[in-house]
Amino acid sequence: MQHFLTTDDLSLATTKTLIQRAQDMAATPANFETLARHQQLATLFFEPSTRTRLSFTSAMHGLGGTVLGFESSASTSTTKGESLIDTIRVVSQYVDIIALRHPQAGAAALAAKYASVPVINAGDGSHLHPTQTLADLTTIDQFKHRLNHLTIAFAGDLKYGRTVHSLVQALMRYGQNRFIFVSHSALKIPVTLRAQLAAQHIDFEEVADFSAINEPLDVLYMTRVQAERFDTTADYEAVKNSVQLTPAQSHLLAPTTLLLHPLPRGHELPTSFDAWPQAHYFDQVKAGRFVRMALIDYLLTQNH
Amino acid sequence: MQHFLTTDDLSLATTKTLIQRAQDMAATPANFETLARHQQLATLFFEPSTRTRLSFTSAMHGLGGTVLGFESSASTSTTKGESLIDTIRVVSQYVDIIALRHPQAGAAALAAKYASVPVINAGDGSHLHPTQTLADLTTIDQFKHRLNHLTIAFAGDLKYGRTVHSLVQALMRYGQNRFIFVSHSALKIPVTLRAQLAAQHIDFEEVADFSAINEPLDVLYMTRVQAERFDTTADYEAVKNSVQLTPAQSHLLAPTTLLLHPLPRGHELPTSFDAWPQAHYFDQVKAGRFVRMALIDYLLTQNH
Amino acid sequence: MQHFLTTDDLSLATTKTLIQRAQDMAATPANFETLARHQQLATLFFEPSTRTRLSFTSAMHGLGGTVLGFESSASTSTTKGESLIDTIRVVSQYVDIIALRHPQAGAAALAAKYASVPVINAGDGSHLHPTQTLADLTTIDQFKHRLNHLTIAFAGDLKYGRTVHSLVQALMRYGQNRFIFVSHSALKIPVTLRAQLAAQHIDFEEVADFSAINEPLDVLYMTRVQAERFDTTADYEAVKNSVQLTPAQSHLLAPTTLLLHPLPRGHELPTSFDAWPQAHYFDQVKAGRFVRMALIDYLLTQNH
Incomplete structure (x- = not known):
């Protein structure tokens, strides 16, 4: 399973391809708007980050896919004591790809170990925000x-x-x-x-x-x-x-x-x-939207 | 750029057209359900208003479009001190149209000045709710x-x-x-x-x-x-x-x-x-859903 | 109007059909992904339950439909003193089907009495979670x-x-x-x-x-x-x-x-x-997603 936890997870060649593809998507978004049709992205934000969350959402919508999730840990079952691992294993049953934001360094790597779908690190504490x-x-x-x-x-x-x-x-x-x-x-x-x-x-x-x-x-x-x-x-x-x-x-x-x-x-x-x-x-900001589109599409395609 | 900040932003003739179109949409919704396909609405609610937010969301869905946003300022980056202007400029990169609810009178007009997409005033303090x-x-x-x-x-x-x-x-x-x-x-x-x-x-x-x-x-x-x-x-x-x-x-x-x-x-x-x-x-309530549909469609069409 | 408030609302024969259909949906989801196209589900969660909410959302998306709602009563108009009955009558104007989670036993039955669309009980207090x-x-x-x-x-x-x-x-x-x-x-x-x-x-x-x-x-x-x-x-x-x-x-x-x-x-x-x-x-968890798909499809079809 290919995840995206750090920028090192992509070779320089793949990074170059994604950057080029993001620029193509920004230029002619209509050419890409059904690539993720009938696919679902979970935005699991254990700490709020409106801009990043909306960027991922906009990106998935731009590919014709749908989005579900939560915007802070306040309203999640973690308040019932559920572990991150269980949350990831549960949400893996609902969606095709996960974007995870978490206050703890290493959370995304842990999630990737237990997910049955690709995980994107959308920020883990003061660690990374790839x-x-x-x-x-x-x-x-x-x-x-x-x-x-x-x-x-x-x-x-x-x-x-x-x-x-x-x-x-x-x-x-x-x-x-x-x-x-x-x-x-x-x-x-x-x-x-x-x-x-x-x-x-x-x-x-x-x-x-x-x-x-x-x-x-x-x-x-x-x-x-x-x-x-x-x-x-x-x-x-x-x-x-x-x-x-x-x-x-x-x-x-x-x-x-x-x-x-x-x-x-x-x-x-x-x-x-x-x-x-x-x-x-x-x-x-604009580049962020389109490179997330390119990344989501890449991971969905790689793992299919 | 045509926005909708007060009812005065629409001529009487355009108002009449929108009212008629809302009634047509309510009568035969299936005729309108792909008008905003592949377009995105942001519902930026700096104060909670479930009914208004759901009405806009239902309206955009009814046009075949998608919706993203937040439901209160509690979970937005404004808690990190971000200005309304920056939020609007950021979100303009993500979506095709914005519905803004804000506790301060004049917020929608300010947003419209900086947005690169149409802004709809979804209520600004005790000022207007057009x-x-x-x-x-x-x-x-x-x-x-x-x-x-x-x-x-x-x-x-x-x-x-x-x-x-x-x-x-x-x-x-x-x-x-x-x-x-x-x-x-x-x-x-x-x-x-x-x-x-x-x-x-x-x-x-x-x-x-x-x-x-x-x-x-x-x-x-x-x-x-x-x-x-x-x-x-x-x-x-x-x-x-x-x-x-x-x-x-x-x-x-x-x-x-x-x-x-x-x-x-x-x-x-x-x-x-x-x-x-x-x-x-x-x-x-029903009229509200359909006239918002008519309004979103009108603004998307005008500004294309 | 057919609702789903308790498992007793479905005959044994219908229950068997839904269970079989859920298993078919899990096996070949692509065959079902447009059944609820252009239809809307409201997830009205008066108390948080991330897993159940995401399961319903994933299910509706899996049928090609869209979802709107709220995830806790904190950000709803009930804080303005609105009654459950008014909320239900309002939301009935926006969507084709409602999933209701509420802390009070009997809330779903009350909602069903006033809704003009099918209501699914997504948990009412310590009463039921069908x-x-x-x-x-x-x-x-x-x-x-x-x-x-x-x-x-x-x-x-x-x-x-x-x-x-x-x-x-x-x-x-x-x-x-x-x-x-x-x-x-x-x-x-x-x-x-x-x-x-x-x-x-x-x-x-x-x-x-x-x-x-x-x-x-x-x-x-x-x-x-x-x-x-x-x-x-x-x-x-x-x-x-x-x-x-x-x-x-x-x-x-x-x-x-x-x-x-x-x-x-x-x-x-x-x-x-x-x-x-x-x-x-x-x-x-997986069965929950697909049987909710089967249930939503069943209620939308029954009530059409």
Whole structure:
């Protein structure tokens, strides 16, 4: 059974195929609107994530399939003490494919072990969020026409931000990418990620703020500092505005720079940038819908 | 981009067309069941309203389309601090049309400014609820065969009841309608509405209770006094039963009078009236489903 | 109007037809996937039950129909004080069939009185849960090829467990079944059920634990002790592990014994039994989906 738990589950060739297919689907959606007819997707969201849930739903509808599920653990049988494993085994009897969002790292891998249908990891705690990464890759490919030879700055919460971890790991698989990590000292990338980068001799740098960047960027990837990850409000307040894009930093945005953000955003990315041609975060949203369509179709086809 | 934010967004001619089309759809639903095939509606309900949400969903299904969304802000990313504007821009990437319910007056107009798909106002605070008004107009037209030359009494909460405000404003556009407003002094129509009526020389009267009415009514439109609009329980208790339909007032219901109510109801409309031939509030519900179908189809067609 | 409020609403012949049809649907689902096209099911869940709700949804999708509804009373208009009767009359205008889950015994029967479309009882308090019973009957029939001449042990919470009450009543309609009830003295079957069994001279026995069983079982039907039914935590703790299946009781499971459980489970049924060939509780889940398909199709066809 082929699942999608991390971006590593897809070879570079398959990833390339999915990205191309997502772009084809976005261009002519009518050509794909019956591919999953009479098939069912379960969106099992043990923690709320409206955007991701709606993206999966829209994707499945776009393939002509149907969707069922729940949007938070509050209204599930887990309140009756049911285990994730039992839920997965039950829902496997109802649907053809499952998208799982869960607060615990490793939940998707556990689910995949017991599911009799393909499982897509729609985010497991602060661990991974690989379909967001596919959306990011698709957007970069769409506007830069390559996934290698890129200089990419990541800014904001690099410690807890799983979209950053997933995207860095995905981009490490392509040659000659250079990473610049911009964050408050309390929000630097995890030790394990740093070790991975070093072990593979990947070109990266860690800086405290935007003023340290004086080279042209292909991508500036902003992230939100998430209040819910901090122990105290004071800890959060101390760092929340540490990396913020303001007109003073607009030199970072060359005409060919992509300004990306996985959303939702906070103060780090003012809406005044929305009108800039470099702003592509709503294109990321669109790419997310279509690459999820491509992924669902791929998994349904592989496992049939 | 054509939206539907207030009933004024539709010309009288278009309103008439939609009302007629809703009646056709109710008569022969099978003729319309693939009009929105492969199209998607988002029901974004930032406050719960089961009836309205299910009505929109049923309408979209009746056109062969699909639906996604959320039923209250509790489980949306707004809890992560996302703005309405960003939510709308995101969801615009997922669907072909949006129905928005929001607790703040003006939310739908704001959403329409940023949406790249048509927006339907499914209720914004105590401001407007224009698809309820379309349902009311469709019901009146269905049973009275006209929207002018009507004597209409509104009773109950005329201060906060947005269905009343919307319907009065809609009926002001048709000639020779006379309004009688029946309410406790604490629940009278807003000053602004009174000024509008006066400015347009529309025939209206405000009375304290049903005993002041001694003319035949074409329509008696009842509304519920909503506890949640009052500052204190005592304020609510003081007025909640101020205007109540009882057998003693049954002289108000001539054989040709339509008894309407937007539901849900409280004590003001006892279930003993349900069996009366004048009771048409469940016909309003049915009209609501079909006029929403007509409206969705109209907006999808206009904007294609 | 034909509803499905209790298993008694179906004759033995119709029950047999539905069970057979469910098995046909499970075998070749593609033959049935457009039977309810353009028809709508409402899942009105006044108390959460994810598994049952998803089962109905999956079933309706499997017939090509669409689904709308709510998953708990928290987000419904009942919080505005709307009565169940009004909700049912409203929703009758939106859909072709209703599945109702409600915490109060008798709610489904009340709903059926006012609905203008068929109503399926998806569980009413501790009263009945008849579609679970259909799932149980379908599973037993599938693996034992008969519904009579069975020795069936029920274990766990026999006092509050509505799936037990419903299944016993259903199996009483078939000849020569023998029941063994295994429970703590505080969780014995209700007096009314005992009286029914006695009045019909049905062979049954009540025992305190598994050690009292020394005859071959056709079916061992386990149930969970539900903490939420007890007044105090202490009362619950006293009995929660009173009847538990452990390796020491594995002599109860002959090669031809069916081990069933309506799920969710607690400690009474350890996951170590999942790999046993006698374990059929996930087959029950699958049977539940397909017999609900058969039931929905039957009611839609009957009432057309």
